[in-house]
Amino acid sequence: MTTHVRHLRSLSIATVVLLTASLILVFFYAPLDAEQGFVQKIFYIHVPLAIVSLGGFILGGLFGVGYLRTGKRIWDMRSYCAIHMALIFSIGGLLAGSIWAKASWGHWWVWSEPTLVSYLIVILLFCTYQPLRFSIEDPERQARYAAVFSVVCGAFVPINFIVVRLSAEYLHPRVLNLEGGNMPGPMKLTFYTSLVAIALLFATLMRYEMAAKETRIQTRRLRRALMGDDAIRPLGRSAAPQ
């Protein structure tokens, strides 16, 4: 059993249980917001998705540091999977946020809002990660350049976040601050449960992705051992670690 498959079952069960619990809390426990009413329920999915995706980008950068320090391909794989999953989650967060904006502001998107635009910039920045990898054929160079990219862009995420926080004019509501936010108790409990559930979902899917990639690599090795190099279909250029 490989490192990525280990604990996968317990992690999956914990994720399903916590996601179910968070949905129950969202719809049957958390009180309705006095200002926004029922629309505010979107916040319990949008904000955790946004936070976890930004965390995933930073995590990708940290794994990139791991690759540059050790040169081990496993770190490149971790970095790739973290950024891959973070991109998927960020698209979810973006779409959920856009739906909330339409319901709350009457517009799908507001270009003058720094929080939205900066989040979009981060997503677009990380959207170039896969084309960058795809453009480099040599796996060693690909991994090294991708690691440098993930470190630089991963460092950009908190800087960008702080700059937006310092911005004087914004429409976007502030959910959390250093004092823990200004939510009442039941809302806070629901929010943190959702946040942990989404973080667990991220960890589970990332592990699944890594296990799948590792299995694929092992299968190719097996094929090579059984049939020789000639039997292996040429990989061609790929964005994924090989």
Add this chain to the structure above:
Amino acid sequence: MISLFAEAPALPLHTAGKYVAGAYIVFVLIILVYVAIMARRLHSNHQEILELRALLDERERAAAGLADPAAATVAENEVAVDAGGAEGVSGVRMHAGGGVSVQGGSAVGVEGGSGVGVA
């Protein structure tokens, strides 16, 4: 849990329900699409592993045949009988030295067998 549901207020789905439902459906759809892609990859990988396993079995049989000529004869017979099995022969058992016993059917066209028993 039941008391929680009983005490919970009715969801005001008539006002902003479509937006909230839309946001959560988008989330579920993204996860489902991802899982479907992963399932497709898993299936193709599973097929490849099955193919490799069949190849490995074939090689092991061939290697065993080279090591033991009698076993090689049995292996050849097994192939011939298996071909007959497709025409309705069931429960075929091969024995070293060319012996074949068939249960619940009639063995026709078995080559190299010195003792054929039909039960």
